[in-house]
Amino acid sequence: MSATLAAGAGTRTWWVLGVVVAAQFMFVVDAFIVNVAVPSIRADLQAGSGAVQGVIALYQIAYAALVITGGRLGDIHGRKRIFVIGLIGFTVASLLCGVAPTIETLVLARIAQGASAALMSPQVLATIHTLFTGPDRARAFGVFGIALGLGGGAGFLLGGWLITLDLAGTGWRMIFLVNGPIGLAIAIAAWRLMPDTRPQRGLRLDVAGATLLFLALTLLVGPVLVGQDAGWPWQLLPVVALGLGLLAAFLRHERRVARDGGLPLIELDLLRDPVFRRGLVAACCLFGGNISFYLLVTLFLQAGLRASPLQSGLCMVPLALAFVVASRRGAAQVALHGVSALVRGCMVQLAGLAALALVVSLLPAPPLPLLALVLAVFGAGQGLVMAPLFGAILGGVRHAHAGAGAGILTTAQQVANGAGVAVLGAVYGVAGGVGGDRTAMLVGIVLVAEAVIATAAALWLMRRAGTSG
Template sequence: MTETTETTGRQAPHPAGGEPVEARVPADLRHVVPREPQQPTAPPRSRPPEPRSPAVATVAATAAARGHGGRLALAVLLLGQFMAILDVSIVNVALPTLRTDLRTSDAGLQLVVAGYVLSYAVLLITGARLGGIVGHRRTFLAGLAVFTLASAACGLAPGTGTLIGFRFVQGAGAALMTPQVMSMIQRTFTGPARARALGLYTTVVAGGIVVGQAAGGLLVSADLFGSGWRPVFLVNVPVGVVLLAVGRRVLPVDGGRHGAGLDLPGVLVISPAVLLVVLPLILGHDEGWPAWCAASMAAGVALFGLFAAVERRVAARGGRPLISARVLRAPGLLPAVAVLILAPASWGAFLFTTTLHLQGELGMGALGSGLAFIPCVVAFGLVSLNWQRLPGHWHSRLIPAGFALAAVAYLWIGPLAGGGVGYEALTAVIGLGLGVMPIVMTVALAHVPVEDAPDASGLLLTVMQLGQVTGVATVGTVFLTVAADSHSTRHAEYATGWSLAATALAAACAALVLARRRASVTG
């Protein structure tokens, strides 16, 4: 009786499902089950493939990431990110040659460097949103194409004005390209694979600046075909062309959210807000910190407040704000933002001031000073690529411990500023401490919904960029002021070490809050 009830209580499948209906019904009850009318069989007709939803596309992309195609896609993304970071620093060592060749003024040299950083920082959040709207793959390839063409134009520029203009365009291309890297990692990889990918990502971000200094010195010193400074830009062209060709084949396709808007009011407020804060930080020291620097930063802070009000109004009207409150409410994201401002500030300032010291009082060339950071980058990569091998309950504790280690190491910059093995070992210890930054990014993104990954990645990239600029402007000013007063970069390293230690210690305190948030969520 039980068998009869269970059999008749469920819907009979269609015969096309495989086994006939009668074969699944007891023989004494087959007269109860109505027979479906037999239809003449016809050859199956081919139908066009149905469009895949974003969720299906994400699943397909994740499956692809498990094979060789996924590793090749990751290589394309990281190389694109590497080129964008490289161009922040590769031009620095070419400035003396550029000044002689183009008869460029001091202000022109500043804008050659600042133009790229400004457009890059200002447009990062907008680039992240565009990726979410039209698709990360499409936006990454478009940004890579703009970046590659602008690099060629910079390398062929006939004068300072055109070079500055194309540097702004180059930064815009980088702002389109780089937010998609973290978003595609977030959407494509899961679990340990995502942790490894984020570790590689952070190593590329940190190492790109150092490699840029060394590569710039090598290219300028080689003076290929008498081209002087131009190869520091032209080197991007063949790499970009290869990445475009390979990327079209291996990057996972995603359709974006075609119904989502760009939040134009938010873009029109946040872009000048970032510009007004970043511009005086870049140009303030060389200009002697005139009154307009303070006024500009104050206006930028006011616009950030206006931006928050605009975003609340957009959300209240049913729109999708540029930075949604849901992203900011993700557990641990706000403490991670604080950490990712402070830690890159100390990292950027350390690279900047140490390079000036190595090329100043220690008399190293551009190539030698770049190679001097190799122990630091190796140690950084050692931690960032292997921390996930440790027990899971250690991860949240590693973050404040790493920054505390970096803070202690920074205090020894002055006493060991004479160079030698001890100084190189010190840079390695600093790299070990700062190597915990990938853990911060992993924790920050762990509880962000996949559909909000573009917004979160744009926010994190923007604060990291602003953190580096802030560190160079503040700690760099301390270094340059003391060096000018004492006529010794070694004396300046003492003051720099204390400033960097304070910044790293503040990052460690923010990391403690992040670790507690993480523990409360996982507990």
């Protein structure tokens, strides 16, 4: 990294930000867009519910299990090289998804998508962390937050629109095929604009640690994601126990590698840092409750109110726009007031959830415009917290370990995503069977509110541990 780039955010630096954020936007869109297409995929490929669940679950597992490895590879071999390799892999895998003749082929292509995203995504956070300093870094993370917010809303809206449009009879396949030209354009821009980071020569990837982590997270996250579809059989418990055992073995292995002077996959000093550790807890609570909230709303709109995929996507647009506006303000507020600003953002989320619960409980069939307005309040609170949180957690990480820190944070985020979606989906199914969709929605709102409260508590503890708040 040149001193010029590190010292000031010039025009080229902001172009680099645009490139890496564009790739992150494509990844976020792809994570949400599949949910809208599930009924069409099941019908077209004549797949069972378990196989269709694998389209979503195995993508998340591959990503969560390999993202730390992707972050460390960026530290070892250079972030530009690993970012472009991951982006090209993601683009090719997207095209394979779009032409998949069977559900089994689609599942395998989705696994390749998740693995490629695990190479690409950590480089985005690490690049922002190392290219920008001071107020520029806060603004850059705000732009990153805009990508997260727009990606979620755009995924729902674009998925419903493309399926309804049915270009050239492609149906659901177009949600994947559209990534082809977009991914190629971003890859070319990244190769030309991104600075070359100096590889840490003489270092090698901890292959044994990467293997242990992959197996541990697969065994831990897999049962959570597929348990509902399988009826939560008792046989999942030994699988989870084995995953916990492998996770403990992974941590022992990392300590041994560090003690022997090698390069561990995880910087154990990061986990000893109380600010970073409590920040991880806050991130898990935030994403466990917030991302599953999209599933909750989608189920209520389509199953409870009989809204079409396109109508559901349109209803989410105000939430996404409010997220974008609040993300810009949230970054500035954190720069001024520290972590206290994030806690206030959680309070805005709770206000939105309370208003949503009131509307759902009082109106048997709430009109979509009213729901969209209430959802926008929650989206504003989400924007005040989500993007600035990344900067607050990574702010104390040394540049040399930025990739590893980003990888740990992103893994925590993705594991929380999968666990939150699985738990809330299961609760919605049980509560809906007992009291209908309105009851299920209200129970889900309570669970999301508890996750937001837990996030605020973890942020308060993080502030006490020595953040700038």
